[in-house]
Amino acid sequence: MPDVPSLFYTFHFYLFGLVAMASAVVFVTRRSPVSAAMWLVVVMFSLAALYVMLDAQFIGVIQVLVYAGAIMVVFLFVIMLLNLGHPAELADARGLWWKLAAGAVGLGLVAELFTLVRGATAAPYTLPAGYAAQQVAAEGAIAPVAGPLFHEYLLAFEVTSVVLLAAIVGAVVLGKRRADAR
Amino acid sequence: MLAESLFFSAVLFSIGVIGVLTRRNAIIVFMCVELMLNAVNLTFVAFARVYGAGGQVFVFLVMTVAAAEAAVGLAIIIALFRHRHTVDLQNINLLKG
Amino acid sequence: MNEFLTSIGYMHWVLPMLLLVPTLGAAAIWLHGAPGGPPGDDDVASGTAGAPRLIALVTLAAEFVVSLGLWWAYDPAVAGWQAAFNVPWIPSWGIRFSLGIDGISLMMILLTTSIMVLAVLGGWTSIRRRTHAYYALLLILTAGMLGVFMSLDLFLFYVMWEVMLVPMYFIVGVWGGDRRLYASIKFFLYTMVGSLLMLVAIVYLGLAARSRLTGIPDFSYDAILATARVSHTAAFWLFGAFFLAFAVKVPMFPFHTWLPDAHVEAPTPGSVVLASIMLKLGTFGFIRLAVPLFPAVATNATVRAIVLTLAVIGIVYGALVSLVQPDFKKLVAYSSVSHLGFVMLGIFALTVQSVQGALMVMINHGISTGALFFLIGMIYERRHTRLIEDYGGIARVVPMFAAALTVVTFSSIGVPGTNGFIGEFLVLIGAFRTYPVYALIAATAVIFSAAYLLWAIQRILFNALDKKANFHIPDLNRRELALLIPLLAGIVWLGVYPEPVLRRMEPSAERFVQSVQTRAIAQNQAPAGGIE
């Protein structure tokens, strides 16, 4: 990748970013859980595209597979299972003041985050520009992630499996109808 | 592209927060949380480009946790729904001591 | 006597032994086990109280005998700590199990061991439920109180301080009267607030005295006294922490309101221990820690004025409030506020006479007020009321009780020839040298104390015997006489011939006054550095 991104690259980067934000806005404003979920899937895809553009091809793929694919499917599955979407369920949003307050909080948060990220880049640790792209070119998309994952973060990686196991067990236990539940 | 990524990330995160604050449907709130996680992932990926691939590892871990969370969280919602026949958070205050 | 004591190496083992004996006694009661049946059962009636009660009595009697040797073995002419016992306890924190006594703690230890024996006798029949737990707690309480008096390590001091707090909380809260929970929680919280601050101060001091080579803190009293260097500001706050801890315990006005409640609700032995010994721990703390550790603060004109004002307010206020109490126990409790005010006046007036007087008041108050609470307990056991108005004219029915109560009352009033006079006189005559106005106001207590106590005993003992319930109260029995006679003897002995006691305490009191004064001057001249 060249130092100065091409117009094509820049255009698509902004495009996917805007799509992600717009879909996110649509997502939180949908009343129906199903359509909300669908819009969220759009956000996920846009993000996957951004990941790819940020030289994280592997993550982009995983994003599509795990998030957009697996997790969102589970969501949709649950929504269907519970048969949500009755008018009573849809009368979900809160009052105007509540929304305004939430919007103000959101804007405040954006403002604060923004000022924070502007002040943050510790120069001594930054890699040379384009290093990530060269690495991908040299080692492929997976090796740069797999290296740290199985060396420095091996313990964390292994613990993740425990977390997943616990989650599976928990989900099974919670999902099981108890004998006395009736 | 770092600044733009971070900007996108901040906006997405805030939208997620607004969603958590305004919605009462447990599943949608849950999805908002997922959105916030994704926003953070974007930050990680963006920084990984500047500071090294360690950030991508974290995204990997976050996804795992998100998956686990989704499993457990949805199981809880199902259990709650069975019990209360609603996923409206206003009607659920089991946390009250 | 001295040869005998030396031959058995008495001074080498006496202090740890004094802590060990009650602990073993408590363990023995625990091993003996609780009686079967529900915990609310009347153990005295069912005869199961006997074993724990006997173990406690024998243990405390042995304790008293062991401690008695100190009377002879202690040599007032020798400066410094005696009967010292010092072993490492938590070396990495510089905490040592360090014990030792001077003339002041000697008398307090003897007071404690003697009063505790009587306290067991005092509750012989009135403590009826959960007796095994009660006697075990009483023994632990004894160990805790003695530990405070003999600790030479500040951390150990704190530990002992808390060790004695817990049993007392339970004694009030479990065996107390109707409002025992309120009283015990109030007692506990009041004391805890102060003692936690004290812990902070102790840790600060321990760090301030840490070794320059190893960085290990040092909590030993002597080391802190010699090497802990704290800034003036820090000293002020540390003194404040100690002050609060001890002022609550004393109790000084306005930290006294836990006392009437705790006294009224506590069972008789609890009241006695509370009044006779535990209140002294507060004033002892002032003498041992708060004042010597921060002489510059303690002798600061403003600080002294505040403390003395509170002390004098306590003296007069306690007396005036006693005047109008309908409950005899409460009356005595408020009179304690008044008496302990004298102790504070004596300590902070900082003359040899006033400090000696303060120590005498501590001893005398232990004897006289202890005896008063015993007497109240005896009559309460017979009539189940503490209200003064429920009595009247009972001197006709219980002449021996009346005689004892009268003598004790006059001791509490401070009539010359009884012990009460010696202490108050010395405090006032000493305080008059440095603070004549405070002494003058405090001296009015001689009028008020006579007023409230005489009015009370008149309404109890004298006047017409006009209530049917009082017609057939039995007089004191042998156990009660055996309990009271030592106290009455003490009242007369200390009133007529206090010289042996004064002689044993004098060098310690003198050292206290002198070291505080000289060190205060030194500290004021050479500004100390802050904690590094």
Added chain:
Amino acid sequence: MLIQSAASAGTNPLAGTAAGWMWAIPLLPLLGFLINGLVALTSAAHFGPADPTAASHAAHGDDDGAGHGDAHAAHASTRHRFAAVTSIVGPGVLVAAFLLAAAAFLAMRAVPDLSAPFVQRYFSWMPVGDLSVDVAFRLDQLSMVMVLVVTGVGMLIHIFSVGYMREDPGYPRYFAYLNLFVFFMLVLVLGANYPLLFIGWEGVGLCSYLLIGFWFSEKANADAGKKAFIVNRIGDFGFLIAMFLLFANYGTLDFSALQAQAGAFVFGGPLITAIALFFFLGCTGKSAQIPLYIWLPDAMAGPTPVSALIHAATMVTAGVYLIARSNFIFAAAPVAGLTVIVVGALTAFFAATIGLKQWDIKKVLAYSTVSQLGYMFVGVGAGAYVAGIFHLMTHAFFKALLFLGAGSVIHVMHEAYHHTHRHDDAQDMRNMGGLRKHMKVTWILMWIATLAISGIPPFSGFFSKDEILGTLFSRADGSTLAQAHWLGLPGTVVIYGAYALGLAAALLTAIYMTRLMLYTFHGPNRTGEQERAHLHEAPWVMTGPLVVLGILAAVGGWFNLPEIVTRALPLGPTGLLEHWLDPVVGAGTARVVGSGGEVAAGTEGLLIAVAVAIAVSGIAIAVTVLKPARLVPKAQASPEQGFERVLNNKYYVDEIYDAAVVRPTYDVSRNLLWRGIDTGLIDGLLVNGSAWLARLTGWIGSQFQSGQLGTYAWVLVLGVLLVLGAFHHSVLP
């Protein structure tokens, strides 16, 4: 424990004589106290009290108010099991003590020019730092006189009590208290330093308390005892402060050591004046002077011999003794001396006016005692220490006689009522009258005492009272007192004013005493027909001591005859007491006299004539004005009107004190201090308030715990905003 100090005893010529046994003089009564106290307690333990219901009934037999305190003496008829032991031990120890005192006195007399006091040091009482208080007795001429008076009069009263109290169920207890009193009184007069004197001082107060409230089942009696003790304590407060001042400035409390420093006292300085005035505050309490005299009339609630011994002859004169003992202090403080004179003179007059309208025979005597004590203070205040002590002595004789005589009368009245089962006031003079026919001996003896107290020569009171007034008059010129100013008034004016008050009081004394005699012994008998048959003279065990006291009251003046008399008549030696006391008080007196001197013989004669004339006219007025025949018994009497009523109610001083001091104290204590500050402010606001605050914060916190995830999310997000904001401000530029 008794360690005789060889150092001090060896040098004194009295060592090794009977005076060396002086420690035994107080110890004997103490021994008596122990034995009698043990008898009282053991018998109670063995036999238990009488059936309380019956006892209570006896105590309430007559409910006609105060003033019949002696009722119980005759009411209860249960004689004590060990009464015989008490009858021997009680008076026996006093007889022994008196004999020892007499032997010591003879030993002292045998030593010519004895100037140094004989001090025996027994053990160290309070050695603290530079304070050193020893238990030590000091026998000098002054304490010798006091010891003789205390043991002598005490012995007679003990013997009298054997008869008076023989029917009382508390007989051993009574003697225990009385013995204890004598012990403390002897400690008071023998103590070699102020703290030891203070032991006696408070100890006698304690015994007084116990004996006033001896019949404690009557609330009035218990009240009176309590009042006496508390009022005395106000005085004791002054005594304590005076001691503190002495120690703080002179570093010792020992009489000899202080006297040695007397030269260093700043004459008339504020310090020495303050010391003297604080001591005098103590005296006003113990010796019942204005403003603290109020307890003494109430103290008549005790048995009559107690009134005679404690509240007339000995304890109440302790203040006079204290000033005489501290003469070196008072002589250096003329303003204090003038204060003593003024208070003494006012008390003498004021109490005498109240005495005019009292009906209770003991109350009259009580106010008379207050009045006579006023005279004594005028004497010692004027530096006439000898005169003060002299009057103390003669007063002990005639007032003890009067009280015991009154006791006999009451005893007889009571027995009469007892026989006829009537409940009436045995002490009210309106119920008496014409008793001279039935009680001849008592009647004669009482008249002797009356003439003595009125100041009729040659009875003892004449000499002592005249000496006080004469010396006072002479002090108006040239003495240090005359040169000082008191509240802006020149000392001379004050002294003349006090002299006039003294004369007025003398007139009133003669009137009220004659009134007492007329109403009690003369005129028609008002006891009632049935009772009259039972009136008779008291037994000899009671009249015997009366006779002895009668003789002393009659000839007591012999102890200190003035020169003007001895020059005219060869009655005896001149100024015996004055010479005797000179080593103790001579220097003090000389200091007060200053440049002044004795009055001229002619003036002195005139003064005596005036005094006698006043006394005689007082008696004459009483005899002519008062009509015993018109008196009706108490039950039929109508209440007094106008000023008489004010007098009868003692100027309402008790009521004023009650409203001004006692009630406010109780009210402030109860409502402001206890309910307001303690329960309200500290417990209510601060203690429970902080608990309430903790609960409130907890409640507020718990409101967030709604269980609503939405709320939690809001709180969380707001928290994030805050933290980020703070981070933003602190970290970022």
